[in-house]
Amino acid sequence: xxxxxxxxxxxxxxxxxxxxxxxxxxxxxxxxxxxxxxxxxxxxxxxxxxxxxxxxxxxxxxxxxxxxxxxxxxxxxxxxxxxxxxxxxxxxxxxxxxxxxxxxxxxxxxxxxxxxxxxxxxxxxxxxxxxxxxxxxxxxxxxxxxxxxxxxxxxxxxxxxxxxxxxxxxxxxxxxxxxxxxxxxxxxxxxxxxxxxxxxxxxxxxxxxxxxxxxxxxxxxxxxxxxxxxxxxxxxxxxxxxxxxxxxxxxxxxxxxxxxxxxxxxxxxxxxxxxxxxxxxxxxxxxxxxxxxxxxxxxxxxxxxxxxxxxxxxxxxxxxxxx
Numbered sequence: 001x002x003x004x005x006x007x008x009x010x011x012x013x014x015x016x017x018x019x020x021x022x023x024x025x026x027x028x029x030x031x032x033x034x035x036x037x038x039x040x041x042x043x044x045x046x047x048x049x050x051x052x053x054x055x056x057x058x059x060x061x062x063x064x065x066x067x068x069x070x071x072x073x074x075x076x077x078x079x080x081x082x083x084x085x086x087x088x089x090x091x092x093x094x095x096x097x098x099x100x101x102x103x104x105x106x107x108x109x110x111x112x113x114x115x116x117x118x119x120x121x122x123x124x125x126x127x128x129x130x131x132x133x134x135x136x137x138x139x140x141x142x143x144x145x146x147x148x149x150x151x152x153x154x155x156x157x158x159x160x161x162x163x164x165x166x167x168x169x170x171x172x173x174x175x176x177x178x179x180x181x182x183x184x185x186x187x188x189x190x191x192x193x194x195x196x197x198x199x200x201x202x203x204x205x206x207x208x209x210x211x212x213x214x215x216x217x218x219x220x221x222x223x224x225x226x227x228x229x230x231x232x233x234x235x236x237x238x239x240x241x242x243x244x245x246x247x248x249x250x251x252x253x254x255x256x257x258x259x260x261x262x263x264x265x266x267x268x269x270x271x272x273x274x275x276x277x278x279x280x281x282x283x284x285x286x287x288x289x290x291x292x293x294x295x296x297x298x299x300x301x302x303x304x305x306x307x308x309x310x311x312x313x314x315x316x317x318x319x320x321x322x323x
Contacts, residue, residue, distance in 0.1 A: 012074035017308025022096035027058040030308040038066025077311025079124030089118040126153025128306025142244040147257035150192040194236025234269035256296040267295040
């Protein structure tokens with residue numbers, strides 16, 4: 001049986017991408033034309049061994065689901081939260097997965113003999129969002145992830161822009177209110193404290209499976225505290241959009257992540273906050289920020305698709321950070 005190294009790219013038309021999250025893994029099989037031919041979701045394990053076996057088992061489960069041979073797979077890309085050395089496929093710090101230092105690419109390749117690449121999940125999602133929306137090669141786009149935390153990935157001219165040390169897009173930890181809530185990063189009033197799902201749930205402090213949705217429901221019923229938290233979310237997300245446009249001058253900010261399950265309730269709030277912020281500023285009005293945001297449908301596989309694209313790339317030596 002020929003190995004992956006002995007098989008030509010023409011004989012290996014399939015790329016696999018995995019979005020390894022804190023609780024679930026989303027995996028897709030993609031053709032050269034970026035068509036998704038298979039998708040599975042499974043629980044994510046905790047700790048080095050569980051993460052490695054989870055990636056390998058996801059690949060094999062996807063193979064069985066979509067009915068292809070592993071010899072047809074050109075590459076496997078993994079998007080994972082935390083600190084990632086993309087050049088070497090090493091996960092340096094992913095606290096929610098119980099991983100401190102793991103040579104994930106090497107460990108997975110030893111089990112399936114397919115080239116493996118690893119990148120931060122938000123960076124991967126930015127590439128996936130650009131592919132899904134058909135971003136033109138000479139255009140620019142930012143992907144703003146609103147989930148438990150807040151971070152962004154920036155795509156310029158079809159290429160992921162990481163910055164000098166891999167922190168481009170780390171908008172969640174820009175302080176916009178020095179007297180605001182304490183952030184896990186040690187600052188006060190970071191954007192993430194306003195519109196991160198985890199921070200909002202802690203501020204709400206009431207039991208519930210979906211705290212941010214509960215906040216919106218209570219706000220619509222007139223709850224004073226919920227109204228303030230809903231306004232914080234819109235204000236924080238609007239600040240993130242402003243930062244991305246003013247710092248990188250991206251044409252579009254695509255919003256994804258778990259909070260997009262709120263649908264247009266989320267999008268309308270962010271647009272209204274951008275319009276209100278621009279009311280007293282001719283400069284901000286000239287940027288038409290409210291017209292430059294797009295909301296991805298909830299459940300869109302952008303991170304897994306982007307991971308498949310990451311798997312097809314050869315990253316330069318760098319470390320990509322998103323909290």
